[in-house]
Amino acid sequence: MVTAIVLVKAERMRVNDVAAELAEIEGISEVYSVGGRxxxxxxxxVRSNEAMADVVTNHMLKVDGIIETETMPAFRTQSRHDLETMFSIGMDE
Amino acid sequence: MVTAIVLVKAERMRVNDVAAELAEIEGISEVYSVGGRxxxxxxxxVRSNEAMADVVTNHMLKVDGIIETETMPAFRTQSRHDLETMFSIGMDE
Amino acid sequence: MVTAIVLVKAERMRVNDVAAELAEIEGISEVYSVGGRxxxxxxxxVRSNEAMADVVTNHMLKVDGIIETETMPAFRTQSRHDLETMFSIGMDE
Amino acid sequence: MVTAIVLVKAERMRVNDVAAELAEIEGISEVYSVGGRxxxxxxxxVRSNEAMADVVTNHMLKVDGIIETETMPAFRTQSRHDLETMFSIGMDE
Amino acid sequence: MVTAIVLVKAERMRVNDVAAELAEIEGISEVYSVGGRxxxxxxxxVRSNEAMADVVTNHMLKVDGIIETETMPAFRTQSRHDLETMFSIGMDE
Amino acid sequence: MVTAIVLVKAERMRVNDVAAELAEIEGISEVYSVGGRxxxxxxxxVRSNEAMADVVTNHMLKVDGIIETETMPAFRTQSRHDLETMFSIGMDE
Amino acid sequence: MVTAIVLVKAERMRVNDVAAELAEIEGISEVYSVGGRxxxxxxxxVRSNEAMADVVTNHMLKVDGIIETETMPAFRTQSRHDLETMFSIGMDE
Amino acid sequence: MVTAIVLVKAERMRVNDVAAELAEIEGISEVYSVGGRxxxxxxxxVRSNEAMADVVTNHMLKVDGIIETETMPAFRTQSRHDLETMFSIGMDE
Amino acid sequence: MVTAIVLVKAERMRVNDVAAELAEIEGISEVYSVGGRxxxxxxxxVRSNEAMADVVTNHMLKVDGIIETETMPAFRTQSRHDLETMFSIGMDE
Amino acid sequence: MVTAIVLVKAERMRVNDVAAELAEIEGISEVYSVGGRxxxxxxxxVRSNEAMADVVTNHMLKVDGIIETETMPAFRTQSRHDLETMFSIGMDE
Structure with missing residues (x-):
């Protein structure tokens, strides 16, 4: 599994819509509404670097109302959970 | 479930140790080693605000080698996965 | 009681209106006009995380003239005053 | 009543002690442990500009473990609560 | 005497007009055109906190062409001059 | 008269001493202890560019406990006061 | 060979077009779509300082959709590859 | 001779025009097109503080396409060249 | 091929040594000494995400004298050169 | 002639020494002590890219007391003066 965390600034009036649209994109597993900056x-x-590139450089760029993103690729993951199995449910089709 | 995302800067020589120690803290479900800033x-x-306060103001402060943290509480979560169920496995004891 | 402090930048011409509108939102107990950045x-x-999420992701987003906010959740509070009692007056209905 | 909000960065290992020491200073009514930057x-x-200057330039400067502060004086306050009365309890001696 | 120093960024084409308008506001004793950021x-x-609040949250907000201000209240002043006397000339009416 | 405004960050424990030492330097007419950044x-x-250079690159650099300074030369001054006369008292010897 | 690395921020909706247009400019050997800031x-x-100046101050400035660039000239290059030879293929006409 | 160095950010499409217009202003001896921020x-x-103020607060403010400037006055100059003589050629009329 | 660009700040006195040591790490194809920030x-x-993780979280962290790094993964690459072939020479053993 | 402008932050106590040492380096034609950040x-x-690299990556790195530099290469120069001739005096040996 290839993982990335993206920090997003959105237009105030469109924050909730942006969150909803992002959550619809295949490959995006969670969208958190946060405080802070x-x-x-x-x-x-996602399953591959190609799928990651597709999410980041195609699908996310088309969501209207995003002002700025900062994408952080995860090189290693440590967890007490079997994330690979947990998040692959429904990834197959 | 109460969720927060924490951005961490650590001392270069201790990054991998810090990641390992953080992953041991109860309530921390995942630690990602990322590029970027x-x-x-x-x-x-975690299950409650009290547990969150405990992780953030007690346990995390004791990990040596952390330079700076920025904690972002998640006010809302949108996901195609049932995160509540997925991550509560093993939360009971 | 769940507490958060929000730093707000507003459009210069609308600062006083924004302050007045924010002060009307249920759950917002004080609005301070400050100098500095x-x-x-x-x-x-507020009484619960749900109420907090409601203030932050619904009501505050609708106030026109806000440019930027930075929300800081309070994990612990230390005070010589009994804030819980003091601020819960009028919280009941 | 003269009011100011101070944002504080403290040394990680001393955060909780700094909070406790600040809460002891006369004129400081609340100390919140927050996430974020x-x-x-x-x-x-406090009651006067002189008391404010005393807290900021004498007492707070002596607390060990503070790295940086940003003091924001409140020029105006809007609240559904009678803060003047609420916080003046115990201010008299 | 209550003193504050305000750093101002203004629209390039309006800098000189902004300076002139600010200098007209009662309570503003000097306006310096500076280089740097x-x-x-x-x-x-001014004579009181109320007058200060009036300058900062009423009069200055109405000057067109100001982009950003950062207000720094002076808690203490050290000077070889008797500023109190020098600047109070003409303050009386 | 040649005028400059200098923003100073000092070591917390030495702020008051730094203020006192700066106020002693000839050519420095006022030192304000402020909140904010x-x-x-x-x-x-001062009376000339040479005197300004002397204050900035000789005398101020020798004050211990200053972390950072930002010097802003004033290109023009607008004031309802006759600053030239007011501040030149005692400048002669 | 004269080498420079340029960091580019582009308008979200035009990022892929900007990348394509930049890749067409003679002297630009690679364009990488990256995450991060x-x-x-x-x-x-390129072969000379004049060619570099031409790319940076003429051709790149004409690409529409670029918000900000930061150009870093390479003073020295260390590589296990013979970059000079590798990248000069096709540089001749 | 009074010297200042000014860092300029300009609108991308107008950078070369801004450079040309600045180079025409009397008192501006050199304009360098640079990479970086x-x-x-x-x-x-120039010859006097008045001439400097004139360049900075009158002439430069009128050049269209400048976004931001940061003016750094030179308090002292060290050079193996006799800059005073070199740059005064043609300063006389 | 998996590509990443890393921006590095190093201790002034060790910059050239850091460059030399980085150039020795397998998977690092070029090290440029640049001006700017x-x-x-x-x-x-490199050939795989695992090799990338190895370079970033193991080998680079061990180089002494690096203060800060910012790693930017390349999601897409556009080039008039066949980078894949050019840089794979010597990648086989 | 190859030209670069370097912004330097130095340790307060060593600023004047750093300026003097820099002014001694061949290829550095002027050192200005400035206010601001x-x-x-x-x-x-200098005469060539090699000489520039030598100044930046060898000689300047050895000056003790420099905290940070930002080097901006000049791609084009516009001047009413013949800088090439003026500054080449004494460049010959």
Missing amino acids: YDLVVMIR | YDLVVMIR | YDLVVMIR | YDLVVMIR | YDLVVMIR | YDLVVMIR | YDLVVMIR | YDLVVMIR | YDLVVMIR | YDLVVMIR
Whole structure:
């Protein structure tokens, strides 16, 4: 599994819509509405680098109302949970 | 479930140790080693505000080698997965 | 009681209106007009995480003239005053 | 009543001690442990400019473990509560 | 005397007009055109906190062409001059 | 008269000493202890560019406990007061 | 060979077009679509300072949709590859 | 000679025009097109503080396409060249 | 091929040594000494995500004298050169 | 002539020494002590890219007391003076 965390600043009036639209994109597993300097934190969990590139450089760029994103690729993951199995449910089709 | 995302900068020589120690803290479900301006992204998923306060103001403060943290509480979560169920496995004891 | 402090930058011409509108939102207990890099400091004091999410992701987003907010959740509070009692007056209905 | 909000960054290992020591200073009514870019938010509520200057330039400077502070004087306050009365309890001696 | 120093960024084409308008506001004793990251430095010297609040949250907000201000209240002043006397000339009416 | 405003950050424990030492330097007419991102604002009012260079690159550099300064030369001054006369008292010897 | 690395921020909706247009400019050998605070990283590899100036101050300035660039000239290059030979293929006409 | 260095950010499409217009202003001796975070570096070399104020607060403010400037007055100059003589050629009329 | 660009700040006295040591790491194809806000730009070109993680979280962390890094993964690459072939020479053993 | 402007931050106590040492380096034509966010502005004027690399990556790195530099290469120069001739005096040996 290839994972990336994306910090998102969105236009105030469109924050909730942006969150909803992002959550619809295949490969985006979670969208968190947060306080602090960013508005949303997005988790991308996909099967390949190609799928990651597709989410980041195609699908996310088309969501209207995003002002700025900062994408952080996860090089290693440590967890007490078997994330690979947990998040692959429904990834197959 | 109460969720927070924490951005962490750590001392270069201690990054991997810090990641390992954080992953041991109860309530921290995932630690991602990332590129970009931060070194680690930490997911805290706990049952109550008290547990969250405990992780953030007690346990995390004791990990040596952390330079700076920025904690972002998640006010809302949108996901195609049932995160509540997925991450509550093993939360009971 | 769940507490958060919000730092607000507003459009210069609308600062006083924004302050007045924010002060009307249920759950916002105080609005301070400040100097420095921010224009307003807002105290949110509510009964639950759900109420907090409601103030932050619904009501505050609708106030026109806000440029930027930074929300800081309070994990612990230390005070010589019994804030819980003081601010819960009028919280009941 | 003269009010100021102070944003505080403290040394990680000393955050909780700093919070406790600040809460002891006369004129500081509340100390909040927060997430985000700052560690503590301090509310100063005193009777006069002289008392404010005393808290900021004498007492707070002596607390060990503070790295940086940003003091924001409140020029105006809007609240559904009678803060003047609420916080003046115990201010008299 | 209550004193504050205000750092001002203004629209390039309006800098000189903004300076002139600010200098007209009662309570503003000096306006300096400076280089560096700010365009103007404004000295406010008034008799009371109420007058200060009036200058900062009413009069200055109405000057068109100001992009950003950062207000720094002076808690203490050290000077070889008797500023109190020097600047109070003409303050009486 | 040649005027410059200097924003100063000082070591917390030495702020008051730094203010006192700066106020002793000939050519420095006022030292303000401020809140906000800076600790002190210093007004330099001298008779010539040479005197200004002397204050900035000789005398101020020798004050121990200053972390950072930002010097803003005033290109023009607008004031309802006759600053030239007011501040030149005592400048002669 | 004269080399420079350029960090580029582009308008979200135009990022892919900007990348394509930059890749067409003679002297630009590679355009990388990246995450993080920047959108694109551009490698310029040319034969002379004049060619470099031409790329940076003429051709790149004409690409529509670029918000900000930061050009870093390479003073020295260390590589296990013979970059000079590798990238000069096709540089001749 | 009074010297100042000005860092300039300009609108991308107008950078070359801005450079040409600045170079025409009397008192501006050199305009450098640079990479990095700024677009232009301007050297002002004039005979008096009044001439400097005139360049900075009158002439430069009228050049269209400048977004931001940061003016750094030179308090002292060290050079193996006799800059005073070199740059005064043609300063006389 | 998996590619990442890393911006590096290093201790002044150790910049050249850091560059030399980085150039020795397998998977790092080029190290550029640059001006601007960073000291070095490093190109990592490897065969797999695992190799990338190895370079970033193991080998690079061990180089002494690095203060800060910012790693930008390349999601897409556009080039008039066949980078894949050019840089794979010598990648086989 | 190859030109670069370098912005320098130096340790407060060593600023004047750093300026003197920089002025001794061959290829550095002027060192300006400035106010603002930087301490020194350095002009490098040399005959070739190799000489520039030598000044920046060898000689300047050895000056003790420099905290940070930002080097901006000049791609184009516009001046009413014949800088090439003026600064080449004494460049010959």
